[in-house]
Structures are given as structure tokens and as C-alpha cells.
Amino acid sequence: MSTDVEVTGLHKSFGDLEVLKGIDLKVEPGEVVCIIGPSGSGKSTLLRCVNLLEEPSSGTVRVGGTELTDPDVDIDAARRRIGMVFQSFNLFPHLTALGNVTIAQRKVLKRDKDEAERIGRDNLKRVGLADKVDSYPAQLSGGQQQRVAIARALAMGPEVMLFDEPTSALDPELVGDVLAVMRKLAVDGMTMLVVTHEMSFAREVADRVVFMDGGVVVEQGPPSQVIANPSQERTRSFLARVLNPAKVGEE
Ligand SMILES: Nc1ncnc2c1ncn2[C@@H]1O[C@H](COP(=O)(O)OP(=O)(O)OP(=O)(O)O)[C@@H](O)[C@H]1O
Numbered sequence: 001m002s003t004d005v006e007v008t009g010l011h012k013s014f015g016d017l018e019v020l021k022g023i024d025l026k027v028e029p030g031e032v033v034c035i036i037g038p039s040g041s042g043k044s045t046l047l048r049c050v051n052l053l054e055e056p057s058s059g060t061v062r063v064g065g066t067e068l069t070d071p072d073v074d075i076d077a078a079r080r081r082i083g084m085v086f087q088s089f090n091l092f093p094h095l096t097a098l099g100n101v102t103i104a105q106r107k108v109l110k111r112d113k114d115e116a117e118r119i120g121r122d123n124l125k126r127v128g129l130a131d132k133v134d135s136y137p138a139q140l141s142g143g144q145q146q147r148v149a150i151a152r153a154l155a156m157g158p159e160v161m162l163f164d165e166p167t168s169a170l171d172p173e174l175v176g177d178v179l180a181v182m183r184k185l186a187v188d189g190m191t192m193l194v195v196t197h198e199m200s201f202a203r204e205v206a207d208r209v210v211f212m213d214g215g216v217v218v219e220q221g222p223p224s225q226v227i228a229n230p231s232q233e234r235t236r237s238f239l240a241r242v243l244n245p246a247k248v249g250e251e
């Protein structure tokens with residue numbers, strides 16, 4: 001099941017600092033949108049506003065037609081439709097992979113133990129960790145821990161998945177396995193909003209790339225346009241830095 005996300009006129013300030021300055025963004029059901037942009041441009045704040053971890057200062061967020069920013073909406077129910085994966089995995093160290101993937105199902109969704117474990121095992125299998133069900137986080141690599149975190153989100157049955165730099169805390173050799181899981185999710189039709197520095201992933205998997213800078217969307221379009229042939233100077237200079245950091249450093 002997948003659904004759409006529509007952000008309209010989104011503003012977010014922290015005190016005097018205006019971080020999001022009017023974002024309009026629509027993600028179609030099953031679409032994969034990658035958000036790129038320099039540090040501090042508001043990418044994480046945007047994702048956090050989409051599932052109301054941050055309260056927008058103004059503007060609306062709709063998920064599958066439900067307005068999350070409507071004060072009368074059941075925010076816990078609405079938020080359950082959205083899965084989120086962060087750079088840090090935040091697994092419980094005292095729980096096994098299966099324990100980490102079942103706890104919220106039991107506490108939040110009130111599933112019984114058998115059902116939660118069946119769904120948990122299915123999702124650990126889905127991320128390639130069928131053989132790590134009984135392992136504790138300390139016994140898993142960073143990439144495996146991140147895949148447990150993805151399975152944990154998927155086990156809640158989200159209609160939309162948000163990823164905030166899911167691979168940037170990982171050693172380079174572990175990045176590929178996590179991206180492969182995300183690629184598969186995209187193929188399966190999940191609606192995905194992904195903040196990433198992995199330009200090759202964005203180029204290959206994204207239906208659309210959104211370049212943000214200074215709290216606004218500077219340009220967006222298919223990767224063949226935004227990454228390969230950007231129209232804005234700000235996008236070009238960002239990509240030059242990201243795609244060829246060594247060269248820029250020499251200049
Ligand atoms: N809770 C907060 N309180 C105050 N300022 C905040 C808060 N969260 C974010 N900011 C500020 O908002 C701006 C945008 O931050 P955000 O984390 O959204 O950027 P980002 O694009 O995700 O950057 P990065 O690529 O480094 O993750 C920054 O100037 C940051 O300091």
C-alpha cells in the first residue's frame with residue numbers, strides 16, 4: 001500500500017531563525033523523491049515536519065488526503081502511516097533484532113506476540129537479516145543495524161517511508177546493502193522521501209530530485225535534469241562540491 005504526500009506553503013522557524021521559507025512539494029503514490037542540498041538547508045527539518053516531529057510554523061502537510069496539520073486530526077494515528085529512518089539507528093541495545101522489530105508493534109499497534117513476531121521475521125527477511133533475528137545490536141554491523149531499523153519501520157505497515165541520510169553514518173563498504181534494501185522498497189512501490197548524499201542512488205532510483213538551499217526548493221526534476229544538467233547555478237556549485245570534493249579542494 002502506498003499513498004501520496006503533499007506539502008503546501010510550509011514554513012518553520014526556530015525563534016528568529018526561519019529554516020523553511022515556504023516549501024511546496026508533492027510526492028505521488030509510489031514515487032521516490034530524493035532531497036539533496038547543503039548542510040543547514042533545512043532537509044531534516046522538512047522531513048521532521050512531514051511526520052510532525054516538528055510542528056510547522058505555517059502551511060499544511062497531507063498524507064493520503066488526511067491533513068496532518070489539522071488540529072482535529074488524530075496525530076498518533078496519522079503518524080503511524082509514516083515510517084522514518086534516521087542516520088542513527090537508535091536500536092534498543094538490550095533487545096535482539098526481533099525484539100527491536102516487535103516492541104512498537106506490540107505497544108503501539110497492540111498486536112499479540114505471535115503476530116508481531118511473524119511480521120517482525122517477515123520484515124527482517126525482507127531486509128536480508130533472516131539469520132540475525134536473535135542477534136543483539138552490538139553483534140551487528142552498522143549496516144545490519146540500519147537494516148533492522150528499516151525492518152522496524154516497515155513492520156508498522158507504513159504507507160510512506162522517510163529516510164534522513166540513512167547511510168551517512170556507515171563505513172563505505174556497508175552502504176551498498178542498505179541502499180539495496182531501499183532500492184527494493186522503491187521497486188515494490190513504496191512512496192519514499194529520501195534525504196541523501198548518495199548521488200548515484202539518487203540518479204538511479206529517484207523519480208525526482210529536489211535541490212534545497214536556504215530553506216527553499218531551488219530546483220526539482222528528474223535526476224537526468226537536476227543531477228546531470230542542473231539549470232541553477234546554486235545546484236551546479238553544490239553538485240561540483242559533492243561529486244568531486246577533492247578537485248574543489250585543490251582550487
Ligand atoms: N530544534 C532546533 N532548534 C533550533 N534550530 C534548529 C533546530 N533544528 C534545526 N535547526 C536549525 O535549522 C537549520 C536547518 O537544519 P536541518 O537540520 O534541517 O539542516 P539539514 O539540511 O538537514 O543539514 P545537514 O545536511 O547538516 O543534516 C540549521 O541552521 C539548524 O541549526
Ligand SMILES: [Mg+2]
Pocket residue numbers: 043044045164
Ligand atoms: Mg539533516
